Amino acid sequence: QKEVEQNSGPLSVPEGAIASLNCTYSDRVSQSFFWYRQYSGKSPELIMSIYSNGDKEDGRFTAQLNKASQYVSLLIRDSQPSDSATYLCAVKGDFNKFYFGSGTKLNVKP
């Protein structure tokens, strides 16, 4: 059983701070990793993809991947109240199957 683990939170950060969200996965052969944001009552929306070791930046978001440690993280700089949501980590496995963590709830306090 492939597993994706996330701290359920809630993670509370003040407005303007850096929010750090973490995810570990069990399948060493996984090659593709994704972060989705899900607002309450809504469907997940893709915010970042990462495939290679290292950092990938997109605006205020930075995804970090360490395949040796089987660890992927998402940093949100200058956090805004509108970033308050649940963040889902997803790992792509064989045969186009995706494995999701249970999500980390982020609260950004004004």
Added chain:
Amino acid sequence: DGGITQSPKYLFRKEGQNVTLSCEQNLNHDAMYWYRQDPGQGLRLIYYSQIVNDFQKGDIAEGYSVSREKKESFPLTVTSAQKNPTAFYLCASSPWTGDNSNQPQHFGDGTRLSIL
């Protein structure tokens, strides 16, 4: 606009009734998926399909059935055998260019199913 359309947005099921949730995509994606999400929980895979006329069970297929007669459509039937169907149901799709494809999944807006 290209996207994934799920209908209805809200659905109520009576005891002993089968209900069907619709999922249509115009993204020309090969793979389609159905997930169930319970309050405060992650996504659990019900069924997925890589190509037309073929589909595989996910982790929680019991009490559900699907069909994939067209590339664009992947309806999910929640049967009376599913005793606890109240949940948020999400349909997703992704392109597939082989196992090493880096393409993500994209989601519809979801259907919220409740028992009357």
